[in-house]
Amino acid sequence: LEADQEELKASNGDGVVQMNEKQRSANKEIETSEEVLQSLNRGLHALNAQLQGKIAALEERSNDLNNLLNNTDQATLFLDRDLRVRWSTPPLERLMSVRADDVGRPIGHLAHKFRDADLTSDAERVLETLTPHEREVRTDEGRTFVQRILPYRAHDGLIDGIVMTFSDVTRLKEIQWELEGRTEFAEKIVDTVRDPLVVLGEDLMVKRVNNSFARAFEVTAEQTVGCKIYDLGNGQWNIPALRRLLEDVLPDNNEFEDFEVEHDFPDLGRRVMLLNARRLDHARRILLTIEDITERKAAQEQRELLISELNHRVKNVLATLQAVAAQTIAHAESLTDFEEQFSGRIHALARGHDILVRSDWQLSKVSKLLQYALDPFSRTERISMDCEEVWLKPEAALAFNLIVHELAMNASKYGALTATNGNVRIDCRRVGENGSAMVFKWQESGGPPVEPPRRKGFGSKLIEQSAQHDLNGSAQFEYRPEGIVCEIRTELDGVSEGEGRPA
Amino acid sequence: VSDPEHGNLAGLRVLVADDEVMVAMLLEGMLTALDAEVVGPVNSTETALRAIEEEALDAATLDVNMRGSRIYKAAAALRQRGIPFIFVTGYGDLSDCPESLRDVPRLTKPFRLKDLAAALEGVIGQA
Numbered sequence: 001l002e003a004d005q006e007e008l009k010a011s012n013g014d015g016v017v018q019m020n021e022k023q024r025s026a027n028k029e030i031e032t033s034e035e036v037l038q039s040l041n042r043g044l045h046a047l048n049a050q051l052q053g054k055i056a057a058l059e060e061r062s063n064d065l066n067n068l069l070n071n072t073d074q075a076t077l078f079l080d081r082d083l084r085v086r087w088s089t090p091p092l093e094r095l096m097s098v099r100a101d102d103v104g105r106p107i108g109h110l111a112h113k114f115r116d117a118d119l120t121s122d123a124e125r126v127l128e129t130l131t132p133h134e135r136e137v138r139t140d141e142g143r144t145f146v147q148r149i150l151p152y153r154a155h156d157g158l159i160d161g162i163v164m165t166f167s168d169v170t171r172l173k174e175i176q177w178e179l180e181g182r183t184e185f186a187e188k189i190v191d192t193v194r195d196p197l198v199v200l201g202e203d204l205m206v207k208r209v210n211n212s213f214a215r216a217f218e219v220t221a222e223q224t225v226g227c228k229i230y231d232l233g234n235g236q237w238n239i240p241a242l243r244r245l246l247e248d249v250l251p252d253n254n255e256f257e258d259f260e261v262e263h264d265f266p267d268l269g270r271r272v273m274l275l276n277a278r279r280l281d282h283a284r285r286i287l288l289t290i291e292d293i294t295e296r297k298a299a300q301e302q303r304e305l306l307i308s309e310l311n312h313r314v315k316n317v318l319a320t321l322q323a324v325a326a327q328t329i330a331h332a333e334s335l336t337d338f339e340e341q342f343s344g345r346i347h348a349l350a351r352g353h354d355i356l357v358r359s360d361w362q363l364s365k366v367s368k369l370l371q372y373a374l375d376p377f378s379r380t381e382r383i384s385m386d387c388e389e390v391w392l393k394p395e396a397a398l399a400f401n402l403i404v405h406e407l408a409m410n411a412s413k414y415g416a417l418t419a420t421n422g423n424v425r426i427d428c429r430r431v432g433e434n435g436s437a438m439v440f441k442w443q444e445s446g447g448p449p450v451e452p453p454r455r456k457g458f459g460s461k462l463i464e465q466s467a468q469h470d471l472n473g474s475a476q477f478e479y480r481p482e483g484i485v486c487e488i489r490t491e492l493d494g495v496s497e498g499e500g501r502p503a
Numbered sequence: 504v505s506d507p508e509h510g511n512l513a514g515l516r517v518l519v520a521d522d523e524v525m526v527a528m529l530l531e532g533m534l535t536a537l538d539a540e541v542v543g544p545v546n547s548t549e550t551a552l553r554a555i556e557e558e559a560l561d562a563a564t565l566d567v568n569m570r571g572s573r574i575y576k577a578a579a580a581l582r583q584r585g586i587p588f589i590f591v592t593g594y595g596d597l598s599d600c601p602e603s604l605r606d607v608p609r610l611t612k613p614f615r616l617k618d619l620a621a622a623l624e625g626v627i628g629q630a
Contacts, residue, residue, distance in 0.1 A: 315593025319612035323529030
């Protein structure tokens, strides 16, 4: 028993000891678990705090984004993959009937103000092709928007719908329209200007030329644009005067006006150009007109010459009239005689002028001159003519006309043309080498008997002086009893081929 | 030679240069009426220069415009020889006249006998 007791004791004792030990180890485990729990708890707290922080940051970002979208005044619409409204920015409400409770509605169901937009098919195309789409759309009120559609990419790169934005570009369009109008205006002015006009950049490169410029300088717009002005037409505009104007004068002045440049152009010859230029500071351009005034200047000089010549002639004509009157009166037998001779000579002078006008101050035919000069006289059927064709210069033609008039007047007053069977024979032929001179012979017969005059009359003096001075020749009179013979010799001196107007 | 009966031109040899035959004859007639002796008339600068070279002259009337050219060369030759002369011209003013010839008296066409006489007497008196 004792042994049993002992054994029991012992076993009891053992058991207790064992139990105590177990108890202790269990306690230890619990302690450990608590520590783990505590540390887990701490970890969770930390995690929670981190999460809170991230949420706050996210909210902040979300606020930023909302504010940004509201502030930009850009109408934005987010659609999911089925093209249902996900959300939109407030400015969109002015263009489309979309509200917060429209989330989830298909875009096709929403009314909008766009006149020519097909939002659904545009959106479908972007979803299909995944390429952004952009175009202009107009509202019923006449405003213009740029519609942009982009695929909506989620963070994992997957396409999760689309973003549609509308930017108001109405003002921009207006400015663009106005700008186009002004450009058109400016371009049409350039084209309308009849003087050659070239538009240069600040670097003196040609930006544009008008049609007159192309015509005047035989270039095309393509050949000139982008060239430096000095290089145009093989460098024919590389003129010191133009260089000075463009590089020295224009930078210091806004313009130069009516600047005359005379220059020998390789293709055009010697020309006088009138240059006008304006510097456009805002547009940074130079407008340059180049007017060829060569002809105008020549015409002006010609006009001045003609006017002074006319002045001179008028005075000379008056002096001539005075001379004719003085000489005629000195030799007249009576007032009737004076009147007849004076008006005959005035008419002869006038006819001479007609001849010059008719021949345009060029050459006149002797046969024609004879015809005109003899026309005022009667009994011209008694005049026979045998004339070679000879041409006379204006001064010679005038003198010849007067000579024939004097001869005919004398014949019808005193000579062969006073008698019914009187005759005048006219011979006119070229003589000398190459026919360089003309002999004109006036032969009267059948008139009253002729005696040599006691003193030289005005007529014969006029004939002699005219032949000498204006015909570069001579006059010879022969007073045969049957009639006067007058022989005029004149050096033609290239007259038959020569041309030109008297100065 | 001065003859109060016929003015101061009597017996003077006067060169007439004018390319208008009628005017030249008028000048010739007028000068003859003034008892002057006419040399010429000549009708170009060249013939005028030859006459100045070859003839003994007391005075000259020169038409400024001779066949489109000016007579100024002949005028200079006369001046060089100290021969008095006048210009006869249709022009009111002679804008292209050389400075040295600006003071030459001008007889404007048309003119009267007494205008011609006065103009010539004026230059002869100076000479």
